[in-house]
Amino acid sequence: xxxxxxxxxxxxxxxxxxxxxxxxxxxxxxxxxxxxxxxxxxxxxxxxxxxxxxxxxxxxxxxxxxxxxxxxxxxxxxxxxxxxxxxxxxxxxxxxxxxxxxxxxxxxxxxxxxxxxxxxxxxxxxxxxxxxxxxxxxxxxxxxxxxxxxxxxxxxxxxxxxxxxxxxxxxxxxxxxxxxxxxxxxxxxxxxxxxxxxxxxxxxxxxxxxxxxxxxxxxxxxxxxxxxxxxxxxxxxxxxxxxxxxxxxxxxxxxxxxxxxxxxxxxxxxxxxxxxxxxxxxxxxxxxxxxxxxxxxxxxxxxxxxxxxxxxxxxxxxxxxxxxxxxxxxxxxxxxxxxxxxxx
Numbered sequence: 001x002x003x004x005x006x007x008x009x010x011x012x013x014x015x016x017x018x019x020x021x022x023x024x025x026x027x028x029x030x031x032x033x034x035x036x037x038x039x040x041x042x043x044x045x046x047x048x049x050x051x052x053x054x055x056x057x058x059x060x061x062x063x064x065x066x067x068x069x070x071x072x073x074x075x076x077x078x079x080x081x082x083x084x085x086x087x088x089x090x091x092x093x094x095x096x097x098x099x100x101x102x103x104x105x106x107x108x109x110x111x112x113x114x115x116x117x118x119x120x121x122x123x124x125x126x127x128x129x130x131x132x133x134x135x136x137x138x139x140x141x142x143x144x145x146x147x148x149x150x151x152x153x154x155x156x157x158x159x160x161x162x163x164x165x166x167x168x169x170x171x172x173x174x175x176x177x178x179x180x181x182x183x184x185x186x187x188x189x190x191x192x193x194x195x196x197x198x199x200x201x202x203x204x205x206x207x208x209x210x211x212x213x214x215x216x217x218x219x220x221x222x223x224x225x226x227x228x229x230x231x232x233x234x235x236x237x238x239x240x241x242x243x244x245x246x247x248x249x250x251x252x253x254x255x256x257x258x259x260x261x262x263x264x265x266x267x268x269x270x271x272x273x274x275x276x277x278x279x280x281x282x283x284x285x286x287x288x289x290x291x292x293x294x295x296x297x298x299x300x301x302x303x304x305x306x307x308x309x310x311x312x313x314x315x316x317x318x319x320x321x322x323x324x325x326x327x328x329x330x331x332x333x334x335x336x337x338x339x340x341x342x343x344x
Contacts, residue, residue, distance in 0.1 A: 183256075209256070210295050218292070236274065279293050
């Protein structure tokens with residue numbers, strides 16, 4: 001193996017010591033070469049390279065005469081040379097070997113090297129040497145980047161899969177026209193609310209909301225106009241209810257609203273506000289302005305009903321009364337009064 005060196009011979013007491021130094025140096029360098037590592041020896045004070053291995057020269061793409069006897073600033077880019085010199089000075093200040101990693105772009109390629117720097121003791125002339133063992137980690141880092149990118153891609157695909165699965169599941173629980181819950185999902189929520197209110201002795205309200213009969217202009221638009229109104233009604237219900245509430249499209253023209261923890265008075269106030277918003281809502285469709293009104297029947301548990309069947313019946317009766325009054329009206333179900341038992 002050909003090695004270019006400018007290391008001066010140290011003083012020794014005889015040929016055997018010089019031979020031993022040469023032998024140790026050669027063996028160490030060959031071992032490093034077998035590992036694919038490169039070796040560089042510098043003058044600690046000036047930073048000039050005194051010895052570089054063939055492997056090290058191959059990495060920088062230079063001939064030995066372009067490196068030996070020179071500093072890094074004379075054959076490397078200024079910023080890279082300054083970075084290396086800073087690391088060298090840090091190693092010289094330590095009593096133990098110092099490991100570091102350098103990542104940079106050299107001649108259009110991304111490079112990554114692990115460097116172990118060992119500062120030697122002063123020789124008889126007071127000069128110190130800095131020995132650096134370089135390990136090329138470019139391929140390893142490239143594989144790490146590829147693995148990272150592959151993992152990120154897998155995570156993105158997983159997130160997209162989860163989002164699609166959630167969207168499909170959500171679609172199964174929502175009415176396409178209004179964006180509200182389906183009746184089956186709403187019934188599940190209502191049953192949970194009944195159980196909770198029964199255990200905790202608290203009240204809640206159920207509201208039936210029905211679109212009033214359309215006028216002639218609305219009828220002329222047919223199903224397309226109806227879809228526009230349903231979508232508008234869905235937006236109003238979503239905007240007018242809390243996260244703990246629930247609303248659904250109950251049938252073709254009717255909606256149901258569950259107001260958790262709310263009594264008749266509060267439910268009436270909130271639904272009256274919703275009725276007014278519906279009456280003033282303008283829906284644009286095909287260049288035409290569409291309007292609509294709703295009738296509402298409000299019942300509560302347990303004041304107007306004490307079971308799901310009674311609750312639905314109370315809402316139906318209140319809604320029928322609202323329609324009887326001409327529509328665009330909110331009607332409350334009658335409160336149940338229990339007769340007192342006769343005195344003995």
